[in-house]
Amino acid sequence: MRSATAVTANYLERVADSTCRFHADYLEYKKRRISRAQLIARLPHIAMIGDSVSKDVYISSILSTFWRARTRHGQDWFLNTDPSSRSIYSVFERLEKFTPLVATEYGGVGALVDNERDRQNLFRKILRTRNFSGQVSQLLSGKRFPDLILIWIGHNNVDWAWGSGPNELRDPEKRLQQQSERFRQNYMRQMQLLIARSRIEHHRVAIVVYGLVNFESFFKARENAEALREKNPNLYPYLEIAYKYFPSMRPTYRRNLVRLALMANEELRAIVSQLDCELEQVPNVQVRYSDALARADLSRMELIHAVDGWHPSVEGHNVLAQAAFNALGPSLEFLGINRTTAASPHSMSSPN
Secondary structure (H helix, E strand, O other): OOOEEEEOOOHHHHHHOOOOOOHHHHHHHHOOOOOHHHHHHOOOEEEEEEOHHHOOOOOOOHHHHHHHHHHOOOOOOOOOOOOOOOOOOOHHHHHOOOOOOEEEEOOOOOOOOOOOOOOOOHHHHHHOOOOHHHHHHHHHHOOOOOOEEEEEOOHHHHOOOOOOOHHHHHOOHHHHHHHHHHHHHHHHHHHHHHHHHHHOOOOOEEEEEEOOOOHHHHHHHHHHHHHHHHHOOOOOOOOOHHHHHOHHHOHHHHHHHHHHHHHHHHHHHHHHHHHHHHOOOOOOEEEEEEOHHHHOOOOOHHHEOOOOOOOEOHHHHHHHHHHHHHOOHHHHHHHOOOOOOOOOHHHHOOOO
């Protein structure tokens, strides 16, 4: 799957304004001392690492799912650019209200927090899914390292019933602990790669690690959808397909899915706490854990997709966008960006 990038449409007009913090860069561009690409590179850059919950997708037939995953990019809570009032008011659109910027989305359907040596299953191979390690590798290979990196991945790692034997399904405690520990190890390894690169950058880098989705509230919406479908089979036509691709969503396994997600979030807190201590003497890098998305209330049926009753609807994407954006205050302040002024990359390159 390809990454998707959006640039503020009227960035040139905005940086031409003499009051804009990027106006000096614009003058350099007008004097042909820098190219347009170099001008764009000096705007704030934001990146998103994630999975299907951060994408404009839902699950239906195999061919339709494959086509949708390969062709639909950007129409989601992070990167939507459609200004229509009926569309998603994305994090990108909220940020560009007070600064022109460049945003890139790396996420993919079925993405896992993985060991880079693991082999992908056939479904992920067909979708050309980039797991956490692949997304990090692609981000690190870019010429312009982001100023702000948002990470919301790991939902597929809490599918504890997938691959479990009969004994583990009856008594999952050991498996849950092992899965949680493996999640932490693989997540930490990729975070360390991002931190190592951030340390040597000449600008400030803020990384926000979001806790996994609020599965408990999601299942309230899911249960209501299941009750409606039982009365009217025409509703949520692909509701049961979740059980094929994500067996832990079956009612009998949900309680432990919720438990494992909470365990994963505690691991994320611990990872960020450890990294934060290691970065005390590194003034240009900030890493934060946010529970904004883990606390977002998804219990209303209109927040889940009317096809699969699994992925976010437009209304669901808007709830996620608002929650994710509201948590960015400390990171934007660290980068020198706020609602009244947009910091230039030059000011970001000189941390206090």
